[in-house]
Amino acid sequence: MKIGNIDIKNNLILAPMAGISDVSFRELCKYFGAGLTITEMVSVKGLYYNSKNTLKLLETSKSEVPCAVQLFGHEPKIFESVIKSGVLDKFDIIDINMGCPAPKIVKNKDGSYLLKDLKLAREIIETCVRATNKPITVKFRKGYYENDDILIEFAKMCESAGASCITVHPRTKEQGYSGKIDIFDIKKVKDAVSIPVIGNGDVVDKESFKNMLISNCDGVMIGRGAVGNPEIFSILQDKKVDMSKKDIAKLHISILKKYFEEDYIVKIFKRHAMKYVEAKIGAVEKRKKIALAKTLFEIEQILFSEN
Numbered sequence: 001m002k003i004g005n006i007d008i009k010n011n012l013i014l015a016p017m018a019g020i021s022d023v024s025f026r027e028l029c030k031y032f033g034a035g036l037t038i039t040e041m042v043s044v045k046g047l048y049y050n051s052k053n054t055l056k057l058l059e060t061s062k063s064e065v066p067c068a069v070q071l072f073g074h075e076p077k078i079f080e081s082v083i084k085s086g087v088l089d090k091f092d093i094i095d096i097n098m099g100c101p102a103p104k105i106v107k108n109k110d111g112s113y114l115l116k117d118l119k120l121a122r123e124i125i126e127t128c129v130r131a132t133n134k135p136i137t138v139k140f141r142k143g144y145y146e147n148d149d150i151l152i153e154f155a156k157m158c159e160s161a162g163a164s165c166i167t168v169h170p171r172t173k174e175q176g177y178s179g180k181i182d183i184f185d186i187k188k189v190k191d192a193v194s195i196p197v198i199g200n201g202d203v204v205d206k207e208s209f210k211n212m213l214i215s216n217c218d219g220v221m222i223g224r225g226a227v228g229n230p231e232i233f234s235i236l237q238d239k240k241v242d243m244s245k246k247d248i249a250k251l252h253i254s255i256l257k258k259y260f261e262e263d264y265i266v267k268i269f270k271r272h273a274m275k276y277v278e279a280k281i282g283a284v285e286k287r288k289k290i291a292l293a294k295t296l297f298e299i300e301q302i303l304f305s306e307n
């Protein structure tokens with residue numbers, strides 16, 4: 001698959017996930033064969049004001065080739081200024097978040113708010129496209145309100161505004177993550193535009209992956225299905241995985257240690273660790289203990305104990 005002039009090794013893409021897809025998890029998913037990884041969403045305003053915490057989110061791994069960043073915001077001029085500032089120079093692809101349903105994001109007119117304001121969404125895309133030669137991509141949902149369906153209108157708008165690729169998560173903002181997605185929602189978008197379409201939603205194994213391919217999408221983005229399960233990228237390419245869940249968790253920790261201090265690791269790794277606990281007797285108890293753990297050592301003891 002190609003996004004603009006950028007070659008993507010395979011059609012499997014790790015989803016941007018705030019608090020999950022940090023540089024260590026992206027490196028881990030690359031190790032297991034993800035074709036493309038994208039930073040978690042980064043506030044364009046935070047970059048504009050040189051916020052230290054925001055800038056930290058731009059850290060990337062050498063293995064991330066090509067390299068993609070996801071931005072959120074709603075002011076075209078701020079996008080333009082940040083793109084032209086050079087702070088994103090190491091990235092090959094710039095994605096714009098037009099789907100995040102979190103109340104604090106929507107309240108600021110960012111994320112899925114833009115599904116209600118196509119004029120502004122278009123202005124943002126056009127401004128970004130004018131500001132750089134890099135491909136601009138857009139990730140969006142089916143609409144804002146529960147029964148909205150603006151998929152085709154929005155997809156066509158993205159294409160005519162100059163986006164090089166779109167990612168479609170066919171749930172509305174109000175649906176959040178409830179219910180199942182409809183593959184045919186992705187298919188109808190694919191039929192409506194000529195730019196590559198990445199299908200996203202509920203891919204967790206080979207069966208759901210095959211189901212997603214019915215949409216004829218060019219790429220498949222995997223989010224929750226990769227948490228505690230980064231080897232999904234190998235499995236979907238029929239590559240043998242010789243590591244146990246414990247080995248994978250150990251590898252994850254060793255990568256985390258390359259990038260982060262213990263405090264951050266404890267906070268961030270718990271969500272992964274709970275997913276690494278295998279569904280066996282005692283799993284519920286283990287997960288409860290992980291939630292309460294205060295040090296990485298404690299988490300490791302719980303995760304790697306025999307029972």
Ligand SMILES: Cc1cc2nc3c(=O)[nH]c(=O)nc-3n(C[C@H](O)[C@H](O)[C@H](O)COP(=O)(O)O)c2cc1C
Pocket residue numbers: 015016017018019020040041070097099100139169200201202203221222223224225
């Ligand atoms: C914890 C969490 C954080 C997320 N953060 C982002 C984000 O930063 N940017 C984004 O576009 N989507 C974000 N998403 C949405 C995912 O990228 C994806 O669209 C959604 O999880 C559906 O895909 P899945 O069923 O494969 O998980 C997030 C999802 C989760 C669960």
